[in-house]
Amino acid sequence: MEDKNNHNTTSSVISSAPELPEPDVQILTSGGLRIAAHSSILAMVSPVLENIMDRPRKHRTSERVIPILGVPCDAVSAFVGYLYSARCTEEQMEKYGIHLLALSHVYSVTQLKQRCARAVSQRLTIENVVDVLQLARLCDAPDLYLKCMKLVAAHFKSVEQTEGWKFMQDHDPWLELEILQFIDEAESRKKRTRRHRVEQSLYLQLSEAMECLEHICTEGCTTVGPYDVEPAKKRGPCNKYTTCQGVQLLIKHFASCKRRANGGGCSRCKRMWQLLRLHSSICDQPDSCRVPLCRQFKLKAQQQRMGDDALWKLLVRKVLSAKTISSLSLPKRKREEELRETMGGHALRTFRFC
Numbered sequence: 001m002e003d004k005n006n007h008n009t010t011s012s013v014i015s016s017a018p019e020l021p022e023p024d025v026q027i028l029t030s031g032g033l034r035i036a037a038h039s040s041i042l043a044m045v046s047p048v049l050e051n052i053m054d055r056p057r058k059h060r061t062s063e064r065v066i067p068i069l070g071v072p073c074d075a076v077s078a079f080v081g082y083l084y085s086a087r088c089t090e091e092q093m094e095k096y097g098i099h100l101l102a103l104s105h106v107y108s109v110t111q112l113k114q115r116c117a118r119a120v121s122q123r124l125t126i127e128n129v130v131d132v133l134q135l136a137r138l139c140d141a142p143d144l145y146l147k148c149m150k151l152v153a154a155h156f157k158s159v160e161q162t163e164g165w166k167f168m169q170d171h172d173p174w175l176e177l178e179i180l181q182f183i184d185e186a187e188s189r190k191k192r193t194r195r196h197r198v199e200q201s202l203y204l205q206l207s208e209a210m211e212c213l214e215h216i217c218t219e220g221c222t223t224v225g226p227y228d229v230e231p232a233k234k235r236g237p238c239n240k241y242t243t244c245q246g247v248q249l250l251i252k253h254f255a256s257c258k259r260r261a262n263g264g265g266c267s268r269c270k271r272m273w274q275l276l277r278l279h280s281s282i283c284d285q286p287d288s289c290r291v292p293l294c295r296q297f298k299l300k301a302q303q304q305r306m307g308d309d310a311l312w313k314l315l316v317r318k319v320l321s322a323k324t325i326s327s328l329s330l331p332k333r334k335r336e337e338e339l340r341e342t343m344g345g346h347a348l349r350t351f352r353f354c
Contacts (some may be wrong), residue, residue, distance in 0.1 A: 021038070023038055025038065025039045025042065025065070025066060026065045026066070027065075027066055027068055028065050028066065029071075029076045029077075030069045030071065030072070031073040033073045033077075034065075037080060037083075039064070041084060042066075046083065046107040046109055047108050048107045048108050049107055052066055053066070071096075071099040072096065075095075075103065076103070078092040079100055079104075093116070097119045098131075100112060100116045101117060101120055101139055102139060105139035105140065105141075113139070117136075117144040121147045124148065124151055126155050129148050129151050129152055129162075130152070130164030130167075130168050131164045132148055133152065134172065136148055149182045150186075152179055152182075152183075153186050199318075203319050204322045205243060206278065206322070208241055209247055210279050210319065212240075212243050212244050212247050213247060214279075214289075214291060215240060216248060217290045217291045218290050221238050222244075223252070224251050250271065250272050253272075276291070276292065276293050276297065277297050278316065280293070280295075280297030280298050281297075281301070281312070281316045282319065282320060286298045
């Protein structure tokens with residue numbers, strides 16, 4: 001009954017086309033159904049069908065028949081109907097989307113192929129994903145192929161239990177290898193992405209610490225500030241930088257630690273030395289900078305060629321990059337610009353502790 005209904009639908013589409021001559025070609029389906037069609041219409045829409053009809057025939061008087069086998073009759077009827085009307089119903093996509101995808105690929109009907117690929121991708125399930133994946137590879141449908149791969153990777157344990165997976169293991173081991181490689185690469189990408197996010201977060205923290213250090217040394221903050229700036233009364237917690245409190249505690253420890261000497265000392269002192277050196281590597285105004293030891297680190301780097309340290313240069317570039325990204329993504333902070341005094345011998349005496 002469905003074959004008859006679909007055939008009638010196709011016939012109505014053909015008969016309703018204005019000013020068409022009598023059909024001159026027959027489409028033969030697997031069920032023995034013959035669909036009358038016009039060679040001019042088929043040739044205009046499908047270059048493959050055009051080549052088939054242009055082939056010389058042994059008997060010019062014989063009836064022209066084009067067999068389209070291997071798919072349901074209704075799918076062929078829907079396909080021929082699309083060639084005439086460029087339309088395909090959702091019901092037809094629901095029932096014959098996979099078959100129409102194969103037909104549109106074989107006969108080079110690009111628009112139908114794109115629509116079928118989208119429709120099939122919206123109806124993917126764990127049960128049919130392996131079968132659709134095989135079809136997507138055969139039909140050169142990269143978007144559908146990628147979506148299938150992602151679904152398999154996301155639900156691999158469940159997909160492994162399906163009949164489609166077991167059949168693929170027995171008959172298409174190369175596809176199984178492709179899937180396993182895709183999953184492995186996807187996991188590697190996730191690990192790289194997580195690692196990159198952690199590193200980027202660290203560089204952003206260092207970038208903020210550099211700004212915070214300038215903020216403390218220039219205008220002062222809650223408990224630490226320049227020696228020549230009067231402490232503000234009733235100063236509340238710093239709300240400009242999340243790292244401000246930690247940097248202030250580090251400066252106070254650095255100033256009072258008895259183990260500090262020439263860049264040595266405890267781990268917290270070494271961290272402070274690294275912050276000061278990092279600031280000096282980034283600072284472009286060492287002569288007027290109010291951060292302690294900024295100019296001295298610059299001179300020392302020039303004398304000892306510290307700038308040749310590849311890892312340190314990489315760290316400086318990463319922090320500068322993070323600073324640029326932060327300035328582009330966040331609103332600029334409105335801060336007072338103060339003239340920076342030239343400091344002859346920067347040391348910890350330049351700080352005021354409240």
